[in-house]
Amino acid sequence: MPELPEVEAARRRIERGALNRTIEAVTYGDDITHMDLPDRAALDRFTGTQFSTATRHGKFIFAGTQGGPWMMIHLGMAGSIRVMDADEVDADYIRLTVAFEGGTRLTFRDPRKFGEIVVVEGVEDYVAERGLGPDALTIGDNAFADVIGGTRGAVKSALLAQSKLAGVGNLWADESLYRAGILPDARACDLDAGRIGQLHGVVGDTLKAVVDTDAVYSKLPADWLIHRRDEGADCGICDGAIGKTKVGGRTSYFCPDHQTGG
Template structure:
């Protein structure tokens, strides 16, 4: 499921290929049960150009100086591609922006949990959703104030988009694995230094994944992502990877070096 780094890679693909080109039209694929802009909303973009992109957590926006913006949410398995007109089309394309000169921006979504909507003001959208600060932007103090003061399981706190926008199951597990914290540990009983270390590790992990354009094979071998299976050897100690459910989400961790709070 796309999290912050996957969405940032998508935003970069859009910024690199789809800006400053005049929008000529749109085409829709098989779109039953997919939320997409109405014909009326689509018409507002014809003849204009996208000039900038934004991302907040798992939300991607493409817009012009005066708006409106297209908001793309990748859902469970969505992706975006920028291609030339004559390129072979992939399956499951739900929505395409057609630019002059033949460039196309495709939104592909096999599982149909994603959506594309029109947003007038990105800051209002973020406020309406009640999203917390972006996980790559949040400072150490703000992280300590929100995550570090949560009374519940630390993993659930990391996953709460209202506290922190962008972290999902995969990178929450990776952050806790590297920091040596049990996913079930109660967040507000962790030592302050540990919370600070978790913040640094989270941002370092997210940035490293962004830097590979979310190509997991390029991530170091000792990352949990390459060992997410029960019984795998831990890459950080002599322990063995185990699995448990925390806050309804399957969590992989090493019981040996990931300690609960005192």
């Protein structure tokens, strides 16, 4: 369920369990038809090397070897990453496995096959090549105001555009707008500088809070939208009831009472 916080949790799992171990082999899982995975030769470049670092930009993870290639992992709609001990049994839908000496292994699971793995030579070049905007956790106030406030379309669509701001997806876009009191279909350019600044703060706080729980939603505050994404549910902030609509083709939950436009 990967947006920035879920991807960050995955990155941390790699950092905790998969660095500085010698890679014995990288193997494909069953049924990798239609998937975007590196070819055999590209994967073989990792054999005998070790991952020494794991970084993230938006929803993209990069596991890097010392002076060598990086393995870029994108989890798509339903991908996940786990570091398994030698005695643990694989789940279903494993598409790629990085096996380390001693039996520990990094598994990439992706039932829906929307994920992607690419062998890249450098992170910054790849981020530029994909056309990603600044990471949502580190973007500055001015850049946020330019890139979101300058959009003529719906503010939620702007938050979701990875070319403007990398990392925010459907769930946390809704959550941020709910907490900032802004309707998802408000035109971004109709919001004054104060509200755009406030939205920036709320987006950052929201993502950080989810990262801090390692993306375990049950640990998030009870008044958050994540616990009431149901049409007609009680709003956690005011006396309103949660509504449901489509913005930019994406299902959007919001409170028509305390969230406002322009």
